[in-house]
Amino acid sequence: MTAVSESIEIDRPVSEVFAYLDDPHNHATITPGITDIRNVEPLDNGGKRLEHTYEMAGVGIDGELVEQIHEENERMRFEMRGRLTGEIDLRFEDLDGRTRVTYSAEYDIPGRVLSAAAEPVVKRYNRRQLRKTLDNLKRELESED
Template sequence: MIEVSESAVVDAPLAAVWAFMDDPHNQPEISPSITDVRDVEQDATGKSLSYTYRMAGVPIDGSMSTSTYDPEERVVFDLEGPLSGTITWTFEALDDGRTRVTYGAAYDLPSKVLESVVRRFAERYNERELRTTLENLQTQFASD
């Protein structure tokens, strides 16, 4: 299993950051490897959607649904498809009006052989991906 996590402080209040992140259609704006979000459905318990993610230039289609949906606190998405695992977003209001956002990913690569060959590459790739996504989220609110 590949596990990576990154945190960043966003210069915006929790409610604004949550509102932006709670709309899955905003993910392609901040996540460099998410190229498409579609079939979004929502009810009181969370969301489900389909997505296309490009890893090392290879498109991977999958779906995800929330297993934990605590507005303005925490969201956990379960991934289904070639990548299986979880995506976790946590949100913390800071005393100065800013928001700490933590983005975690834990998933299995499609095959054990592939995992043994590319594990370290995938870890570095995803560390960069999480860091860039959080930087893009910060930039999203820096211009406001």
């Protein structure tokens, strides 16, 4: 299991940031590698279930995300199912009209077992992807001025 986590502060109220990320189609806008979001279904807990395609090394990988925790303006936690398995956890903190978003992911890489030497390279790649996602989120929300 590989884990990465990053945070960013956004000059928007927590309710706006949460609402933006509560729309699964917005994830395709900000997340490098997501090429398709489809079959979005509401869940009884207020969250969503959806299918997606994530492109890794030029190969599309289909999967499913199921929101296990949906706490309005505080937290979203998704279970990743399919060839990519793991969890994505988004936490929101109100900073007097600004928002801190912490994005954590734990996942297993599909395919052969990674050697101990390869895992740090994959972790750096995924940390960069996560950082790019948060930077894109900030740009999208702050450019709405």
